[in-house]
Amino acid sequence: MAIDKVGTIRRRVKKAASAQLGYAFVAKDGDFGGVASLVDIENFDETYEFRTHKKSGNSFKNLSKRGVLEFNRLFNGVDVYFFHANSSAHAPYLVAWVAEALRRRVAGKYPFVLIGDLNCQPSELTNLLKYYDHDELMGHGYSDSFKCRFAGNTHNARLGAHKVLDYAITGAGTAATVSSWDTLCFSTELGYADHPDHFPVVVQVG
Numbered sequence: 001m002a003i004d005k006v007g008t009i010r011r012r013v014k015k016a017a018s019a020q021l022g023y024a025f026v027a028k029d030g031d032f033g034g035v036a037s038l039v040d041i042e043n044f045d046e047t048y049e050f051r052t053h054k055k056s057g058n059s060f061k062n063l064s065k066r067g068v069l070e071f072n073r074l075f076n077g078v079d080v081y082f083f084h085a086n087s088s089a090h091a092p093y094l095v096a097w098v099a100e101a102l103r104r105r106v107a108g109k110y111p112f113v114l115i116g117d118l119n120c121q122p123s124e125l126t127n128l129l130k131y132y133d134h135d136e137l138m139g140h141g142y143s144d145s146f147k148c149r150f151a152g153n154t155h156n157a158r159l160g161a162h163k164v165l166d167y168a169i170t171g172a173g174t175a176a177t178v179s180s181w182d183t184l185c186f187s188t189e190l191g192y193a194d195h196p197d198h199f200p201v202v203v204q205v206g
Contacts, residue, residue, distance in 0.1 A: 005023065005024050006025060006035065022066070023082060023084070035071065036071050036072055037072060038068065038070075039067070039068050039105070041060040041061075041064075041067075041068055041101045042060075042104075044057060044058045044059075047104065057093070060094075060097065060098075060101075063086075063090060064094050066083070066084050068081055068083045069081060069083070077110055077206055078110065078112065078113055078174060079106050079109075079110050079111070080205065081098075081102055081112060081113070081115070082115055082116050083095070083098050083114060083115075083116040084116050084117045085119040087119045088119075091118065091119040091120040091124075092120040092124045092125055093128065095120060095128075095169070096125055096129050099114055099146055099169050103145055103146070103171065111170070111174035112170070113169070113170045113176050114168065114169045115203050116166070117165055117166050118167065118169075121164050121165065122148035122150060122164060122167065125148065125169075129148075145171060146169055146170070146171065147169070147172055148169055149167060149170060150166075150168070150180075152164065152180050153180075165198065166180070166198055166201045167201065168203045170205075175205065176203055176205045177203070177204045178201055178203050178204075179201065180200070180201045181201070181202065
């Protein structure tokens with residue numbers, strides 16, 4: 001069993017020895033083989049074809065603490081991406097932006113799924129998962145191009161999960177099944193004093 005980190009960056013603080021933000025992968029045989037890589041997310045105005053109303057909100061790198069990862073191979077013909085959104089009021093804005101940027105990125109090639117700790121509940125994305133389409137919507141309306149796939153509460157797991165923050169977003173026609181694992185019972189049985197504040201999720205695609 002081995003662990004590798006991908007897309008690691010330092011926190012935006014003045015301390016020289018600051019903690020790092022990134023993604024970790026676990027491999028049974030230790031062979032990661034370039035398992036994933038960061039992808040560029042277009043500026044907001046390039047993604048939506050109109051300017052954002054948010055101050056300093058046009059550049060994804062300036063607003064998001066972490067990048068977006070892409071698995072370097074398809075799973076059952078599906079392109080898989082990961083994103084850990086900021087734990088802030090910016091989260092729905094960032095997640096919707098990433099979803100639309102990925103929809104445009106893979107258009108006409110293959111389906112995609114975006115997985116992660118998205119730090120906002122699916123209900124918060126309803127009005128933001130929209131897209132600007134000159135031919136169909138002319139910028140007035142909401143897209144049915146996305147589906148949020150989740151399986152119950154995953155956050156505040158130490159005290160009793162009561163929020164859905166870890167889930168998947170797919171294109172409307174992409175098959176995906178999400179299940180969450182209540183790992184608190186394992187921590188208790190093994191005598192661990194601490195427990196992560198999120199339950200892990202498993203996403204089956206294709």
